[in-house]
Amino acid sequence: MPVYTLPELPYDYAALEPHISGKIMELHHDKHHLAYVNGANTALEQMEAARDKGDLVWINKLEKDLAFNLGGHANHSAFWENLSPTGGGEPDGALKDQIDKDFGSFAKFKAQFTAVAAGVQGSGWAILAWDSIGERLVIVQLFDQQGNIPMGLTPIILLDCWEHAYYLDYLNVRADYIAAWWNLVNYQDAAARLARAKSQTKGLIIP
Ligand code: MN
Secondary structure: OOOOOOOOOOOOHHHHOOOOOHHHHHHHHHHHHHHHHHHHHHHHHHHHHHHHHOOOOOHHHHHHHHHHHHHHHHHHHHHHHHEOOOOOOOOOHHHHHHHHHHHOOHHHHHHHHHHHHHHOOOOEEEEEEEEOOOOEEEEEEEEOOOEOOOOOEEEEEEEEOOHHHOHHHHOOOHHHHHHHHOOOEOHHHHHHHHHHHHHHHOOOOOO
16 A cells, blocks of 8 residues: 555635636646655655665665655645635734734735745745744745755745746746735635644754
8 A cells, every 4th residue: 555645636626717727736736746646655665675675775866756755745735735716815813923923024924935936946845834943934945845944844835836836827927826826825724734833843853
């Protein structure tokens, strides 16, 4: 039995139109995300075979395969839940309070997140994350599916900045994709992630 499985989308492919087309959602979920799931399972299987044979000469390749593909599976699994046909607007409650505390205001947070997403070089993600060490929200750039991220962060809001996420709809104009994406952000999902992160990560790295 495979360890990792492709989750169902919580809405129809076309539910996020006109901001993200059904064609992109179908390809992105059914092809791209599935490839990460399969890649992560294959990496684990190949590691097991290597251990059994006592032949670890390719272990560096397998480590990179696991990090890339499990990263892709994790990022997209959260990304789908982060989107909603009825999303957008502004957060309220504890999520709003935490954003105000750590960024000054929602407007300042939105400006920083937009700049971070626009500035991702090559393929990667912009992520609002809970830092369990500083006990605060931070915005980070994640390169490819796994790079440039310190331990101790839990994703709260993720934006896929790979070209496969927007090129069919927006060609090379990532700024338009980012602007459209703000209309889809599911702040209820983000608030639930923040509550889980706060309750489950305190003391995880530094007791
Ligand atoms: Mn993607």
